[in-house]
Amino acid sequence: MDITTLGGQLLGIIPLGDIVLYVTTFNLFMFAAALVFTVLIAMSKTEKQVEAEFGTLNDREKKVGKDEFKVRRFLSIICGLATAGAMITGDLFNFTLFVTLIGIVNIGIVSAVKEVDVLDSAFQYGIIAMLATLPLFGGAALILAATGTLSMFEIVNIPSTAMMIFGSILLFIGVAGESGVAPFFATKAEMFRTAGSPFLVIIHLSSLLVIVRAIEVILLISKPF
Amino acid sequence: MVVPVPDVVSPVVVSLYIPAIFTGLLVGLIGLMAIAYQKRDIHILILTDIVGYGMLVMVAAVGTDLAEALILPGLVVELAEILAISELLMSREMRKLDKTTETVELIPVPINLNMEILETAPVFFAIILVIYGAFLSGFTGGAVAGAGILFYVLSKVTRGVPQNIWEGLSATAGVIWCLWLIGFLIFFVAPDYWMLGLFLAAFGLFIEVAYKAGLIGVIGREEFKREKE
Numbered sequence: 001m002d003i004t005t006l007g008g009q010l011l012g013i014i015p016l017g018d019i020v021l022y023v024t025t026f027n028l029f030m031f032a033a034a035l036v037f038t039v040l041i042a043m044s045k046t047e048k049q050v051e052a053e054f055g056t057l058n059d060r061e062k063k064v065g066k067d068e069f070k071v072r073r074f075l076s077i078i079c080g081l082a083t084a085g086a087m088i089t090g091d092l093f094n095f096t097l098f099v100t101l102i103g104i105v106n107i108g109i110v111s112a113v114k115e116v117d118v119l120d121s122a123f124q125y126g127i128i129a130m131l132a133t134l135p136l137f138g139g140a141a142l143i144l145a146a147t148g149t150l151s152m153f154e155i156v157n158i159p160s161t162a163m164m165i166f167g168s169i170l171l172f173i174g175v176a177g178e179s180g181v182a183p184f185f186a187t188k189a190e191m192f193r194t195a196g197s198p199f200l201v202i203i204h205l206s207s208l209l210v211i212v213r214a215i216e217v218i219l220l221i222s223k224p225f
Numbered sequence: 226m227v228v229p230v231p232d233v234v235s236p237v238v239v240s241l242y243i244p245a246i247f248t249g250l251l252v253g254l255i256g257l258m259a260i261a262y263q264k265r266d267i268h269i270l271i272l273t274d275i276v277g278y279g280m281l282v283m284v285a286a287v288g289t290d291l292a293e294a295l296i297l298p299g300l301v302v303e304l305a306e307i308l309a310i311s312e313l314l315m316s317r318e319m320r321k322l323d324k325t326t327e328t329v330e331l332i333p334v335p336i337n338l339n340m341e342i343l344e345t346a347p348v349f350f351a352i353i354l355v356i357y358g359a360f361l362s363g364f365t366g367g368a369v370a371g372a373g374i375l376f377y378v379l380s381k382v383t384r385g386v387p388q389n390i391w392e393g394l395s396a397t398a399g400v401i402w403c404l405w406l407i408g409f410l411i412f413f414v415a416p417d418y419w420m421l422g423l424f425l426a427a428f429g430l431f432i433e434v435a436y437k438a439g440l441i442g443v444i445g446r447e448e449f450k451r452e453k454e
């Protein structure tokens with residue numbers, strides 16, 4: 001798999017010593033999308049959940065306090081920036097670090113909610129995210145050992161070996177666990193069931209964008225076609 | 226393509242790679258089995274650290290200087306995740322007990338230790354450790370000097386440390402952090418000035434890590450102020 005086959009036009013490279021960043025249409029679009037969404041989130045306010053009580057005329061309201069709001073907004077912005085970084089980075093280990101940062105920040109966003117059930121599922125998600133660091137970093141280390149470089153711009157030119165394919169499978173398991181997709185989604189879906197919507201949406205968006213980028217990275221490394 | 230390993234590397238080291246990978250995966254599996262048997266959340270949290278060790282083994286198995294540089298972020302990520310999850314666990318237990326109004330102390334500093342040695346020894350020890358740390362420089366030196374400053378703080382707690390000093394220290398740590406970043410950038414942007422970059426990074430990191438102790442002082446300040454009143 002060539003970089004241009006997957007990512008469209010190669011717009012340029014940024015050589016920083018060993019690490020050569022490359023910018024393609026695909027990367028640039030995802031990067032810009034993540035940044036735009038981060039800006040939107042930085043300007044927004046949280047929703048209020050209002051439910052009508054049965055049998056009376058009262059409303060039940062769930063609000064987010066000011067301190068909690070500030071912490072959540074800060075962590076959401078960090079999460080958005082980490083997602084944008086994971087979209088544009090050309091270094092395999094930086095990619096894994098951005099993914100784990102997203103995982104940590106996702107736990108942080110829901111860590112101050114009042115519902116015990118949500119905290120419970122966030123704890124379960126955190127355990128999975130911690131366990132996922134083994135395949136994530138392990139896969140990146142295997143690829144480093146097999147190719148001698150972490151720059152994806154260089155890895156593209158190296159024909160894939162069995163060790164590289166094994167490493168990319170491990171990497172995919174790690175990304176899946178860290179961003180809470182397919183086999184691990186159950187606890188993450190429960191995490192959203194609380195007030196404070198726009199900040200919770202970034203949890204969802206970051207995992208969506210990261211999984212798309214992870215598939216690009218894995219195709220670049222394992223070159224199945 | 227097989228990446229050639231330089232001849233200076235002994236064949237024993239090269240042959241250790243595959244066993245090390247298997248060891249890492251095995252450690253992870255043992256950790257997962259232990260987690261499957263455990264039912265209490267706190268035990269699960271502690272056992273996830275074993276899986277983290279498996280990750281460190283796999284990264285360390287690569288055995289180059291780049292792998293050494295990758296272990297540190299891996300370790301930091303492990304620590305950050307375990308801190309985040311333990312905070313979550315604490316907040317959940319506090320919600321369950323409905324003790325949200327009470328605050329939990331992070332470090333129970335005000336220990337009433339009235340020993341004479343705490344009046345005389347701290348300055349001497351702190352100076353020795355800070356000088357030795359400056360001689361070492363870098364991360365290790367920062368840790369040594371930080372231990373000296375921390376020892377000074379903890380032993381002076383009974384007499385009270387002026388708060389301006391600690392606020393100043395933590396502010397300096399932030400400024401020095403920028404020095405370290407600039408030094409790091411010089412490596413990439415202008416590799417010719419690597420010596421300047423190296424020294425900026427080494428001493429920036431030294432002062433930064435040493436002054437991190439100041440943050441503990443800031444947290445502790447609230448405690449001993451209350452104790453004195």
